[in-house]
Amino acid sequence: MMATLAHDLDVWRVHLTRSKDRQAAIHFQVLQYRQKRLTAAKELAKKFMSEFIELHVFEDSQTNFRQVEEMVKKVAQLEQLPTLENVTCLVVLNWGAPCVFPAEHQRIQAALAGGIVNQRSNVGLYIAPSYCRTRGTGHKQEKACQETLAGNNLNLDEPFVLPYKGKNDERERRTAKQNKTIIVFH
Numbered sequence: 194m195m196a197t198l199a200h201d202l203d204v205w206r207v208h209l210t211r212s213k214d215r216q217a218a219i220h221f222q223v224l225q226y227r228q229k230r231l232t233a234a235k236e237l238a239k240k241f242m243s244e245f246i247e248l249h250v251f252e253d254s255q256t257n258f259r260q261v262e263e264m265v266k267k268v269a270q271l272e273q274l275p276t277l278e279n280v281t282c283l284v285v286l287n288w289g290a291p292c293v294f295p296a297e298h299q300r301i302q303a304a305l306a307g308g309i310v311n312q313r314s315n316v317g318l319y320i321a322p323s324y325c326r327t328r329g330t331g332h333k334q335e336k337a338c339q340e341t342l343a344g345n346n347l348n349l350d351e352p353f354v355l356p357y358k359g360k361n362d363e364r365e366r367r368t369a370k371q372n373k374t375i376i377v378f379h
Contacts, residue, residue: 257301258308277313284309284317288338291322300341307345319349 265280274280284306291299310317319342322334339349 257305261305261309281313282309282315284315286317286319286342289320289323291334291338292326299338303341303345303347306342307347311346317347 261282265277265282268274269277269280272280286302286306288299306317309315319338322331322338342349
């Protein structure tokens with residue numbers, strides 16, 4: 194009787210060990226599969242970024258404008274377009290929190306946006322300030338941003354609102370929308 198009980202306990206231990214080994218093997222295979230998918234996704238992203246996306250850091254508006262013109266000419270040549278009129282640039286000014294970058298950078302961005310949008314059939318998108326450090330001064334920041342853009346001969350008469358589905362946190366006091374403006378030639 195004791196021998197049978199000892200044998201049963203040994204069989205049970207072997208079963209537990211094998212099932213743990215099997216679970217570990219399955220878990221390891223799942224991890225390997227995820228790693229392969231991640232590696233393949235990274236390679237595809239790198240390929241896409243190298244072929245289709247160019248990132249440029251601009252120092253001053255005159256040099257920047259020349260670089261943008263060179264990029265437009267390059268796109269026109271690659272796409273075999275007859276004229277530069279067939280290339281449209283979209284300028285996005287994300288000034289949702291203008292307190293995070295210097296006013297000089299904002300002026301350079303506005304000058305560059307004015308130079309690009311005021312040519313051909315280009316269009317821009319201006320995201321209005323929705324956050325400021327000092328309470329109650331959001332309207333002042335928005336006015337200053339709009340004056341900067343208007344000073345660069347940009348038309349700000351096409352506002353729209355981007356509503357959000359909801360708030361992530363109930364303690365959030367800001368509205369669940371963000372003001373935006375399409376900027377076009379004056």
